[in-house]
Amino acid sequence: MSTPTNTTDIKPVYYFYGADTFLLEEAIEKIKSRLLTGGFKSMNYETFNSANLKPEAVVMAAETLPAFAERRVIVVKGFGKLKDVERKKFMPYLENPSPSTCLILISDEEYINLKKATVFTKFMNKKGYLREFKALSAGALNKWVVDYVKKAGKNISMAVVEMLVALIGGKLKDIKGELDKLTLFIGTNDAITEADVEMCVTGVSDDNAFDLAGAIGVKDTGSALKVLLNIKGEEPLKVLGALTWQFRLLVKVKDAVDGGARRPFDIAKAAKISPYNIERHVSLCRNFSTGELMDVMVRLGELDKSLKSSRLPGDMQMTSLVLDLCKKRQVRRAG
Numbered sequence: 463m464s465t466p467t468n469t470t471d472i473k474p475v476y477y478f479y480g481a482d483t484f485l486l487e488e489a490i491e492k493i494k495s496r497l498l499t500g501g502f503k504s505m506n507y508e509t510f511n512s513a514n515l516k517p518e519a520v521v522m523a524a525e526t527l528p529a530f531a532e533r534r535v536i537v538v539k540g541f542g543k544l545k546d547v548e549r550k551k552f553m554p555y556l557e558n559p560s561p562s563t564c565l566i567l568i569s570d571e572e573y574i575n576l577k578k579a580t581v582f583t584k585f586m587n588k589k590g591y592l593r594e595f596k597a598l599s600a601g602a603l604n605k606w607v608v609d610y611v612k613k614a615g616k617n618i619s620m621a622v623v624e625m626l627v628a629l630i631g632g633k634l635k636d637i638k639g640e641l642d643k644l645t646l647f648i649g650t651n652d653a654i655t656e657a658d659v660e661m662c663v664t665g666v667s668d669d670n671a672f673d674l675a676g677a678i679g680v681k682d683t684g685s686a687l688k689v690l691l692n693i694k695g696e697e698p699l700k701v702l703g704a705l706t707w708q709f710r711l712l713v714k715v716k717d718a719v720d721g722g723a724r725r726p727f728d729i730a731k732a733a734k735i736s737p738y739n740i741e742r743h744v745s746l747c748r749n750f751s752t753g754e755l756m757d758v759m760v761r762l763g764e765l766d767k768s769l770k771s772s773r774l775p776g777d778m779q780m781t782s783l784v785l786d787l788c789k790k791r792q793v794r795r796a797g
Contacts, residue, residue: 469496469533474559477586479542479569480595484634489595490537490566497533497564505529512540517551524555524563535564542569549582556585597632607637614645617653621736625656628710629663629703631766656736666696671704672742674784675712678758679749683788690781698776699769706762711735713755716747758787 472493478486498507506528510520520538528534541549552567559565574583574594586592598606604623611618618626630636640663644654647662660668670693677686693701711733718732729744730737747755765783769776 472564474561474564475556475591476566476593477591478566478593479571479574481572481597482595482634485595493564494535497535500531502529502531506531506534509537512543517548521555524565525560528562533562533564537566539568540570541567542571603627603632610641616645622654622656622659625707626659628707656738666693666701666704671708674705675708676746678787679746681788686784686788698780701780702765709758711743712747715743716752716755
């Protein structure tokens with residue numbers, strides 16, 4: 463959402479939704495910081511939740527004049543969960559909103575198809591109240607991390623940024639939390655390194671993740687299970703993130719080697735990754751074809767979605783995938 467040049471450019475109503483809740487919450491904070499000034503902030507700010515929500519109470523609050531200020535802010539969380547009959551009760555107010563209030567309705571929907579949208583959503587879009595907060599693209603996300611670290615007075619290489627995102631995922635709220643921890647962790651040091659990320663972000667060591675990738679590479683089911691047993695108790699998503707990072711490195715190294723790079727430094731340069739432990743990744747990537755590496759990446763992506771949505775125990779899903787990857791490679795090699 464573009465930043466208004468003055469408070470009169472802030473609309474009386476917004477309908478916020480989208481995949482990135484951090485950007486959404488950040489937009490709300492910007493509105494609050496501009497409209498809620500002086501010593502009466504708490505009196506001019508009110509929040510409601512969809513649970514046991516009474517539309518009449520929200521409308522009454524929105525129509526209440528601000529206390530010793532020009533505007534007040536009302537936030538309704540979980541608005542997307544309301545039934546249509548409840549949403550319709552807001553329509554009279556939304557058609558003629560109070561100019562002294564900024565009413566922010568928050569939907570839980572990550573995506574709204576405007577061609578198939580409800581009458582309510584189409585109305586909000588027509589009025590210009592609809593605002594989507596999409597997840598950042600890979601490039602924009604990496605840039606956001608670099609800029610955030612610079613604001614903290616530190617530096618971070620793109621290789622470390624990619625490692626961090628691979629381990630944490632693409633949600634800015636989670637990334638910000640880890641970056642804040644990393645900044646404190648490195649103290650007076652100038653830059654965040656791979657070693658810092660490994661020690662601070664995940665309890666899964668680089669060696670364990672590499673050994674697990676190596677066991678899959680040589681079809682050693684026993685060694686793979688041994689590594690999983692060694693990191694038992696770690697959060698499955700962190701294990702997955704560490705393993706995904708190793709395979710991303712392998713894909714880059716494989717591409718560099720297939721492209722003609724031979725010396726370790728040249729391979730690291732071509733792959734645009736840190737030369738740290740490059741030799742062992744070069745050795746390991748020889749156990750995979752490009753197609754096999756891409757297949758593993760697809761399967762890891764599927765597991766990421768499953769871990770976030772399925773009720774099955776995460777460690778069980780992780781073990782099942784590792785065993786399946788070893789088995790699939792056995793079948794492919796035999797053929």
